[in-house]
Amino acid sequence: MRFKKGIDYVHISKYCYTISIILTLVGVISLAVFGLNYSVDFRAGSSVDITLTQDLTEEQIHPILEGISADQGTAINPGDNRMTLRFEKVLDENQEMQLKEEITKLDAGASFEVNTVDPEMAKELARNAIYSVLISCIGIIIYVSIRFEWRFAVAAIVALLHDAFLVVAVFSIFRFEVDLTFIIAVLTIIGYSINDTIVIFDRIRENLRFAKLKTRQDLIDLVNKSVAQTIMRSIYTAVTVFIAALFLFLLGGESIRMFSLAMVIGLIFGAYSTIFIASPFWFLLKSRQKNKPARAAS
16 A cells, blocks of 8 residues: 555654653753642642732732731732732631731722641642542553554553643743642543544554555555544644633633643643654554564565
């Protein structure tokens, strides 16, 4: 068989691998040096989200924090009619009440949402988040291995880990806040990406039934043909979900902003890896199998 029309995705993937390796190295360095900007969900302390009727400045807030002995280690994130205070230590009832009273003197219409996490709960949440991602990956390996073969499973996991890690790397590089909704977004991205990848793998398996693979080029043509037959479906799906996630990020509430941002980033990487990482990686594994008899004969 010869597939001469369309784009040579297998050839382009060589450059994509280089780009992905560079991004991965940058992400590893960023995580090693800066780590992640964890929210109160993953570290002990209190978080106070304040909805304001007028803008307050950090200069107005610092004297209040000093008055309640909570000025050290407090992050102040002002916004439009909003302000978020992150305390490294858990506020007691007196500090919390005094904080509300002092800010209400500056803005009588202010409303407060206080979230508190103790050290043990923070550690447990972080541990469970890691377990949830690992268990989902193991489940995907088992499912794909049973439905297809182990080479498809390995290629799928490489693509999924690629997507998940690059989202984490972007959050580390730009110091975006990581909370529980971020973990939900990563799991959602994994589910979306494997669904998109399975569609292409299914087409590859279907084309394998009727293909006569005699050379390495035949296998390249088969992968290119399979990707070409499903790429528009992948692009349409990615664009549709991307638009919804983008508007959630732009117009949604503060509580789902990081979830929406992670989805936007993950959808871009997911569509990219499905086309240029997963299928070409399967080709690399399969081509080694096809070359074994030839080397043995020679």
